[in-house]
Amino acid sequence: MTLTRFPRKPFTLSIVCTILLIVANKNSFGQYGYENVDNKFYVSLSPFALIDALDYPSLRISTDVKVYKHFSISVEGALYSLLRTAFYKENVTGFAIKPCIKYYFNRQKIMNGLFIALEYQYKQEHYHLSDTIVSAGNGYYKTYGMTRYINCVNIKMGEVENFRKRWILEWFAGIGIRYFNSFTDLSDQEYDGIIYNEKYANTSMTGIQVREVGHHTYPNITLGLKLGYRLW
Numbered sequence: 001m002t003l004t005r006f007p008r009k010p011f012t013l014s015i016v017c018t019i020l021l022i023v024a025n026k027n028s029f030g031q032y033g034y035e036n037v038d039n040k041f042y043v044s045l046s047p048f049a050l051i052d053a054l055d056y057p058s059l060r061i062s063t064d065v066k067v068y069k070h071f072s073i074s075v076e077g078a079l080y081s082l083l084r085t086a087f088y089k090e091n092v093t094g095f096a097i098k099p100c101i102k103y104y105f106n107r108q109k110i111m112n113g114l115f116i117a118l119e120y121q122y123k124q125e126h127y128h129l130s131d132t133i134v135s136a137g138n139g140y141y142k143t144y145g146m147t148r149y150i151n152c153v154n155i156k157m158g159e160v161e162n163f164r165k166r167w168i169l170e171w172f173a174g175i176g177i178r179y180f181n182s183f184t185d186l187s188d189q190e191y192d193g194i195i196y197n198e199k200y201a202n203t204s205m206t207g208i209q210v211r212e213v214g215h216h217t218y219p220n221i222t223l224g225l226k227l228g229y230r231l232w
Contacts, residue, residue: 034162038110044228094125168228
């Protein structure tokens, strides 16, 4: 997915911070002797989701629990209505839920180290956009609403590491398929009259996608980092 010019800087910052944090701490985790800790139950927060400029800033909290030997189940919830910020999407409200099953590659049968995961996401959101519209020979600027329902399936690779006895750092990256269905409160005539222009930041892939109505399918890329705390 391609970003518009407006949100590129904070998104790039979040990616750079994620990579630097992983690299800076990767070699130090083993020094603490926590590589054999079985994180049977922990909760985590996605800190960079708070500055997510690819989608919209959100509060994301997840829970992971061990179910059998190498397997664990994770459920993440996200809320978009709690954070307000200047963005190419305005007045965003909605939620997302992401159940996930993980398999850990280790002989100790513990929730630690490298894993592979299958993840499903359902997201529902409503937001406003503003565009110049030409309809019936008249041009005007209008703010309008969009409603979107998203289903996504991803395969992820990642790693869980303890940098303290109970504190956890988890990173992951994956690919998948994203399907969404969108609606707008514009009339068909108004929607067809939206003027696309680079200066309006609505000609990039992201700018076009957030304005699309109907059923669409796209490849999906997921990348993230979580800070967790082991409860058990």
